[in-house]
Amino acid sequence: MTHVKVINPNTALAMTDSIGRCARAVASPSTVVTAVSPSMGPESIESHYDEALAVPGVLAEIAAGERDGVDGYVIACFGDPGLDAARELATGPVIGIAEAAMHAATLVGRSFSVVTTLSRTVGTAWDLARRYGFAAACRGVHACDIPVLDLEDPAARKEVTELCVTAVERDGCDSLVLGCAGMAEFAAEVSRETGVPVIDGVTVATKLVESLVALGLRTSKRGEYARPGAKRYTGLLRDFTI
Ligand code: 2AL
Secondary structure (H helix, E strand, O other): EHHHHEOOOOOOHHHHHHHHHHHHHHHOOOEEEEEEOOOOOOOOOOOOHHHHHHHHHHHHHHHHHHHHOOOOOEEEOOOOOOHHHHHHHHHOEEEEEEHHHHHHHHOOOOOOOEEOOOOOHHHHHHHHHHHHHOOOEEEEEEEEOHHHHHOOOHHHHHHHHHHHHHHHHHHOOOEEOOOOOOHHHHHHHHHHHHHEEEEEEHHHHHHHHHHHHHOOOOOOOOOOOOOOOOOOOOOOHHHOOO
């Protein structure tokens, strides 16, 4: 039995349920998926401020997962908040949905475009493409300007789908990456409408974590991802003392 903990870094529990459904839909019968939100943090992540303040809650969930014997983790927010720090704490693999989606996109085509939520997140999506080495493959990043928590509205799904169709026509990209975990349930419909592979990072990251665990591959503890050195943390962060 493999235990994969999928962390939705925001505190919107309806979104956590949706993320959990998507992860369970692709997980092997022998995998247990636990989908959680941190006990502290922003209800949605759509700015650098939100992202920075989501990270302590994510790290607390990783620390709890290590105590519970979790085999691997998915960070289910497109900014991949706290990914490197999470790897320092975790024994097993930790995969962010943006890195998972971009890797998958370049395995099924030579180019992809990203459809994200607010315009202010466009720069972050480009930063991620550069960080993961996919800037040349990324043809465009398009914002629907729908806030994360409004994606549940059926009208939002229609708008996102229409933007995806436009993005494929305008960019000539081979595939599409959904730039928010709140869009995970849109993938099949968007793929039907656009005719290209549509990649939701939640499902890809879940399968990647499962595969890495099955292969016996864990986070390297030799260098940069070694456990952080012990030191005192003060004030609101005192519980993060290692
Ligand atoms: C996200 C996401 O995946 N979760 C969240 O709260 N915000 N991404 C985004 N582009 O807004």
